[in-house]
Amino acid sequence: MGYDPSSFPAFAVTVDVVILTMSEGALQVLLVRRGEAPFEGSWAIPGGFKRPAETLDEAAKRELAEETGVDAASLLTQFGAYGDPERDPRMNVVTIAYLAVLRDVGAVVAGTDAADAALVPVSDVLNGDIELAFDHLQIVRDAIDRVRVELEVTGIATAFVGTTFTLAELRAVYEAIWGVQLDAANFRRSVVADDGWVIPTGRRARPGPAGGRPAELYRAGRAWSHGGPIHRFPRTWEVKA
Amino acid sequence: MGYDPSSFPAFAVTVDVVILTMSEGALQVLLVRRGEAPFEGSWAIPGGFKRPAETLDEAAKRELAEETGVDAASLLTQFGAYGDPERDPRMNVVTIAYLAVLRDVGAVVAGTDAADAALVPVSDVLNGDIELAFDHLQIVRDAIDRVRVELEVTGIATAFVGTTFTLAELRAVYEAIWGVQLDAANFRRSVVADDGWVIPTGRRARPGPAGGRPAELYRAGRAWSHGGPIHRFPRTWEVKA
DNA sequence: AAAGTAAAGGTCGTGAAGACCAAAACTAGA
DNA sequence: TCTAGTTTTGGTCTTCACGACCTTTACTTT
Numbered sequence: 128m129g130y131d132p133s134s135f136p137a138f139a140v141t142v143d144v145v146i147l148t149m150s151e152g153a154l155q156v157l158l159v160r161r162g163e164a165p166f167e168g169s170w171a172i173p174g175g176f177k178r179p180a181e182t183l184d185e186a187a188k189r190e191l192a193e194e195t196g197v198d199a200a201s202l203l204t205q206f207g208a209y210g211d212p213e214r215d216p217r218m219n220v221v222t223i224a225y226l227a228v229l230r231d232v233g234a235v236v237a238g239t240d241a242a243d244a245a246l247v248p249v250s251d252v253l254n255g256d257i258e259l260a261f262d263h264l265q266i267v268r269d270a271i272d273r274v275r276v277e278l279e280v281t282g283i284a285t286a287f288v289g290t291t292f293t294l295a296e297l298r299a300v301y302e303a304i305w306g307v308q309l310d311a312a313n314f315r316r317s318v319v320a321d322d323g324w325v326i327p328t329g330r331r332a333r334p335g336p337a338g339g340r341p342a343e344l345y346r347a348g349r350a351w352s353h354g355g356p357i358h359r360f361p362r363t364w365e366v367k368a
Numbered sequence: 369m370g371y372d373p374s375s376f377p378a379f380a381v382t383v384d385v386v387i388l389t390m391s392e393g394a395l396q397v398l399l400v401r402r403g404e405a406p407f408e409g410s411w412a413i414p415g416g417f418k419r420p421a422e423t424l425d426e427a428a429k430r431e432l433a434e435e436t437g438v439d440a441a442s443l444l445t446q447f448g449a450y451g452d453p454e455r456d457p458r459m460n461v462v463t464i465a466y467l468a469v470l471r472d473v474g475a476v477v478a479g480t481d482a483a484d485a486a487l488v489p490v491s492d493v494l495n496g497d498i499e500l501a502f503d504h505l506q507i508v509r510d511a512i513d514r515v516r517v518e519l520e521v522t523g524i525a526t527a528f529v530g531t532t533f534t535l536a537e538l539r540a541v542y543e544a545i546w547g548v549q550l551d552a553a554n555f556r557r558s559v560v561a562d563d564g565w566v567i568p569t570g571r572r573a574r575p576g577p578a579g580g581r582p583a584e585l586y587r588a589g590r591a592w593s594h595g596g597p598i599h600r601f602p603r604t605w606e607v608k609a
Numbered sequence: 610a611a612a613g614t615a616a617a618g619g620t621c622g623t624g625a626a627g628a629c630c631a632a633a634a635c636t637a638g639a
Numbered sequence: 640t641c642t643a644g645t646t647t648t649g650g651t652c653t654t655c656a657c658g659a660c661c662t663t664t665a666c667t668t669t
């Protein structure tokens with residue numbers, strides 16, 4: 128690497144966080160309304176400059192805390208870097224994108240550096256109903272792609288629900304993110320067969336307003352480094368090229 | 369995002385490429401010997417500064433071409449960003465890591481900005497027999513992790529072999545990367561059942577020096593966006609936490 | 610010609626996944 | 640209190656993917 132250490136192209140480095148949660152049966156993303164140019168007034172995913180003394184992971188954790196008040200997310204993973212020269216009209220900015228999964232945050236607190244913040248359904252973002260600043264639409268798309276495979280390959284699903292949950296709630300996570308319908312009985316079998324992933328508490332949940340047999344309450348057990356209990360794709364795979 | 373566009377922390381941004389190939393039945397990584405401090409004389413993965421006018425993908429493609437002469441790799445994917453403040457003793461450097469897969473490159477040409485270059489078995493790197501500069505050991509580890517799941521989840525295996533190959537060669541890719549033994553008959557069944565992934569050419573390969581029935585030659589068909597034909601994990605999954 | 614080797618093809622048993630049905634346990638309303 | 644509706648939970652059955660293992664085919668070398 129033959130270069131002069133003192134003369135290198137300088138870039139701004141930011142960390143952006145796609146914060147996902149389940150709310151009202153749908154997958155939601157936390158957006159902030161930009162308070163200044165460029166893209167003043169439009170929605171964006173929260174983020175900010177990396178500080179010279181912190182790591183990327185620390186920067187992501189800090190941004191998440193500033194925006195939501197949550198200091199420890201259920202999950203916070205880096206999933207991509209974006210550095211197109213024109214992605215920020217002001218200057219050359221390289222951003223490292225993180226995916227955060229939170230159990231439903233009731234009241235979203237607007238962070239220190241955002242004029243406004245809101246949870247919006249990801250479907251509204253993906254189909255273009257809500258326009259995002261910069262290349263944030265692409266970043267959100269990539270985040271969704273990531274969470275979809277993460278759901279299959281790790282035990283990430285429990286990160287979306289509370290500390291105690293019913294199997295129906297857990298099933299709703301898969302159904303919302305994958306956009307499929309899962310058989311309740313078969314789902315239960317797969318999940319409890321995966322010994323240790325969910326642990327029955329012995330307590331039961333109150334049935335909803337429609338009645339029905341009260342569901343058993345579970346809590347999250349161990350996570351998986353590779354291989355979750357539920358799989359999509361009946362065995363027909365999609366073609367890329 | 370309340371910041372002053374003119375006063376932001378400046379970083380150096382580099383792109384590093386982990387170049388993998390199969391050679392002599394083992395997974396190999398391309399390393400360059402550093403010609404200057406720091407870590408002068410030790411091995412590193414090739415990389416260099418991102419230029420202000422190019423995208424990250426373009427920078428990776430350029431680095432790959434500079435180092436190997438190959439202008440179009442079978443595969444070139446971004447898989448991680450590294451930005452620890454102390455990762456480079458001279459200054460604050462954020463690097464974006466790419467994974468490149470090449471069919472066996474016979475003669476490795478030392479690039480313009482490297483004193484020396486060589487293919488070394490990844491096992492020698494992973495077990496510490498070969499020490500790498502900076503945090504490049506971690507980067508190579510992550511690259512291997514990535515290629516292992518990519519192998520299962522996409523049709524990436526054909527990127528390691530030539531334009532025409534036998535099923536035994538293809539099977540060797542899986543066996544080397546996953547460190548497993550696969551039954552030749554079952555492997556064949558899985559692969560050809562995945563209609564369109566490999567296409568028989570009708571021609572046959574010359575048997576090796578040990579003799580044996582000549583194998584049919586195949587060429588790569590379409591790739592997969594998700595879901596390859598071969599799966600590891602007999603059904604026992606590893607625990608993370 | 611005989612022995613050796615690797616590819617290719619077959620068979621069989623196990624087990625996972627999905628479709629579908631039935632029972633259990635609650636709510637709401639008559 | 641009784642009945643209808645709803646949801647969870649449990650059961651059965653079929654299908655099919657996967658791995659273990661064996662046989663046949665087509666070449667090599669001696």
